[in-house]
Amino acid sequence: MPESHQQRRLPREFFDRPATQVAPDLLGCVLWHDSPAGRVAVRLVEAEAYEGLTDPASHAFRGQTARNAVMFGPPGHVYVYFTYGMHFCVNLVCLPPGQPSAVLLRAGEVIEGAGLAAYRRTGANALASSAARANGAAGAGRDPLAAANGRPLRPVDLARGPARLCQALDIDRSLNGADVCAAGSPLGVGPAPGHDQPRAAGAGRAAISTGPRVGIRQATERPWRFWLAGDDHVSVYRPLIERRRTPKPGTGRTAEDGTMQQ
């Protein structure tokens, strides 16, 4: 178990490299968030590299905007963005200012604060848990993972997926731009437990698999998704589902020929 009082952080130089190098080196490392409610820490098992100006799949490809400004800043900061109207995703910025590049954190294993993570992930069920707690010790002994709408929340699913990872760690827009290298920052990234050097994390490069990135329609041929081979906490790969075009009333037939399909 990592010490709560002082956790070693990866130096800024670690992030001052191309995202395609940083992403595999992050696997096995620990990302934590100290919130008023407590600490949740995850061991990273899956990440994707996004280069900026040369990568059509990157948010930075079309240039700097208010949304992606953090990616254009110094390395070691987090770029948090909101997507699909309900989800947050977190990236770690790489390379010096002016060279937008980032690593999307896709999945991890919760190694500290699993109860708090489950509390955040179960949403309305969390209220039921807290009500039970107010009734006495019987509620306090309840397994936070047991609550669900008919389905148990498996520990392996606590942070399996980029939006789930953010929810388990309580990462939202308010943390956009936070520095993971600065002492005292609520967010931090440290080497794998038992290893002083991040490169020695996990079982080494031999255990790392690569493949196409998830959910993008541009630059799908670049194998810039990295994960720990055989790890159950890696998210399920789903190719992009082409959404049907919203039919506009009165315009007659909408294109269903799928001219945008790949």
Next chain:
DNA sequence: TTGATGATTCGCT
């Protein structure tokens, strides 16, 4: 100002 859509997840069939 308007309209389309996305680095996703979950529930239902």
Next chain:
DNA sequence: GCGAATCATCAAT
């Protein structure tokens, strides 16, 4: 396996 949920962002008017 399929579609809804839900809204910030950006390109196009």
